[in-house]
Amino acid sequence: MTFNTALHQLQQSEDIAIITHVQPDGDAIGSCLALADILERAGKKKVTLYCQDKVPALLEFLHGHQKFKNSLEDGQQFDLSIAVDCSDENRMGTCFAVFKAGKKSMNIDHHVSNTFYADTNLVDIKAAATGEIIYRIGKELTDNLGKHSAEALYTAISTDTGSFCFRNTTAQSYRIASELIEIGIDIERVTTLLYKTNRLERIRLLAKALSSLELFENNKIAVITITQRDLTSTGAMESEMENMVNYAKNIVGVEIGILLKEADDSTSKISLRSKGRIDVSLLAGQFGGGGHQAAAGASLPMDVEQARKEVLAAARKMLGAGTQ
Numbered sequence: 575m576t577f578n579t580a581l582h583q584l585q586q587s588e589d590i591a592i593i594t595h596v597q598p599d600g601d602a603i604g605s606c607l608a609l610a611d612i613l614e615r616a617g618k619k620k621v622t623l624y625c626q627d628k629v630p631a632l633l634e635f636l637h638g639h640q641k642f643k644n645s646l647e648d649g650q651q652f653d654l655s656i657a658v659d660c661s662d663e664n665r666m667g668t669c670f671a672v673f674k675a676g677k678k679s680m681n682i683d684h685h686v687s688n689t690f691y692a693d694t695n696l697v698d699i700k701a702a703a704t705g706e707i708i709y710r711i712g713k714e715l716t717d718n719l720g721k722h723s724a725e726a727l728y729t730a731i732s733t734d735t736g737s738f739c740f741r742n743t744t745a746q747s748y749r750i751a752s753e754l755i756e757i758g759i760d761i762e763r764v765t766t767l768l769y770k771t772n773r774l775e776r777i778r779l780l781a782k783a784l785s786s787l788e789l790f791e792n793n794k795i796a797v798i799t800i801t802q803r804d805l806t807s808t809g810a811m812e813s814e815m816e817n818m819v820n821y822a823k824n825i826v827g828v829e830i831g832i833l834l835k836e837a838d839d840s841t842s843k844i845s846l847r848s849k850g851r852i853d854v855s856l857l858a859g860q861f862g863g864g865g866h867q868a869a870a871g872a873s874l875p876m877d878v879e880q881a882r883k884e885v886l887a888a889a890r891k892m893l894g895a896g897t898q
């Protein structure tokens with residue numbers, strides 16, 4: 575029902591803005607690029623992409639990645655503004671202004687925590703990635719998805735499912751991937767670019783991150799800390815911290831992996847990962863953040879030492895260890 579309403583709305587609109595979340599990941603960028611490509615194939619002349627932050631270097635192989643803008647022109651309006659992969663309005667950061675500049679609004683997302691903030695809310699929590707929803711839209715609006723969309727959608731689904739390994743991966747994810755492969759994407763090239771390509775700066779940051787590793791509660795909680803100094807001394811970018819939390823989580827016996835990032839003197843960020851028993855979206859929720867059961871995050875208005883204390887205390891409680 576909502577799906578048809580959304581399709582109708584897309585067909586009725588000419589001037590369309592597509593917005594995704596701050597610190598965009600593969601699903602965010604891949605879904606936006608594919609949606610824009612699909613809409614252009616469906617005859618839309620004015621489709622503009624927005625994101626507050628830059629496209630991560632790792633995703634610059636995707637066709638059209640340079641099309642993202644980060645702000646509105648004065649008085650600019652759209653027939654339709656679409657938020658992609660954003661569980662709530664705040665996720666858009668400064669690009670929320672673009673969302674508000676739409677005469678109509680749409681929200682295409684797969685997060686359980688979605689707050690249904692748009693006129694049309696196409697939210698499917700069973701979708702492993704927003705890319706799966708975009709794929710369905712593409713099937714309806716075009717006869718042929720084309721290689722660019724296929725590559726973008728494969729990136730979206732592959733990254734949000736951890737290369738089709740996370741619990742959220744379904745038979746449908748594989749079915750979609752198989753169709754995308756049939757379109758003719760080069761799997762080896764895409765996966766090499768996504769998972770086997772590292773800048774030296776990132777490897778140097780990884781070395782620092784690993785040397786900060788601490789374990790608590792009988793090795794059930796693992797914490798990695800990255801400071802601003804680590805970033806400046808290695809020259810690595812913030813986006814390159816992505817996935818480093820998994821080194822903590824993947825240790826045998828660890829149930830909760832925590833990556834603690836110093837954003838500035840009074841702001842810290844946490845990335846949380848669980849092997850499955852603990853729902854880390856609840857843990858992130860205690861600090862105003864969110865995410866999924868196995869992967870979540872939050873931003874804390876405090877220095878990294880204080881954040882470390884508070885997050886550890888909350889994690890210990892969740893673990894049922896009972897120690898404070």
Ligand SMILES: [Mn+2]
Nearest residue numbers: 601659704734
């Ligand atoms: Mn996603």
